[in-house]
Amino acid sequence: MLLELDLQQATDAAELPTESQFQTWASLALADYRDQAELTIRLVDSEESRQLNHQYRGKNKATNVLSFPFQCPPGLELPLLGDLVICAEVVATEAKAQGKTAEAHWAHMVIHGCLHLLGFDHIKEDEAEQMEQLEIDLLAKLGFNNPYLTDAE
Structure with missing residues (x-):
């Protein structure tokens, strides 16, 4: 998959993923649907x-x-x-609250967003299940746990 990525940093947040990480996560999400794509990822403040x-x-x-x-x-x-x-502050806050690494949550947000760009949605229950399963499978390829499991599960 050939991905042309325009990464825009409009936040002073620390410990942001690298452009290479964003490239890897987006390419993985898009690989089964596109041979090539152009994508902008803008990192913003709250x-x-x-x-x-x-x-x-x-x-x-x-x-x-x-x-x-x-x-x-x-x-x-x-x-x-x-x-x-993608809001850096919200991603960091959510990762901490959900007991995930920042890297795992960033990867999830990029994959989730890319699937939306491809037309996937999670409004209806059956569509949500399909989209969540795709996210789980893609994140597993990166070595990350199911993002929808809570500590109690």
Whole structure:
């Protein structure tokens, strides 16, 4: 899979993954669906995440990942997939609260976002189960545990 990644860092957060890690995670998520793709991943602070989440989803709070699929005009075929906006602060907070490594949670957010860009969703229960299973399988290939298991399971 040939992935052209535009990584934008709009946060001062420490301990962010490397461009190579983002490339690996996104390529893995897209490999079964695309031979080539162009993708932007923008790393943001809580305020930018909150603003975008409010503007596009009507939710006035920061969120972990937002996916903005590219809508290709009819008759054109472009490898442009879309944009992911990931809030570093939310990812770090969630990883700690869920007892995961930051790396595992970052990988999950990239994979989750890429699947959204491909058209997967988790609104309906059957679609959620399919999307979650794909995430579990892809994360396992990276050596990460099922992100949906809690400590009690």
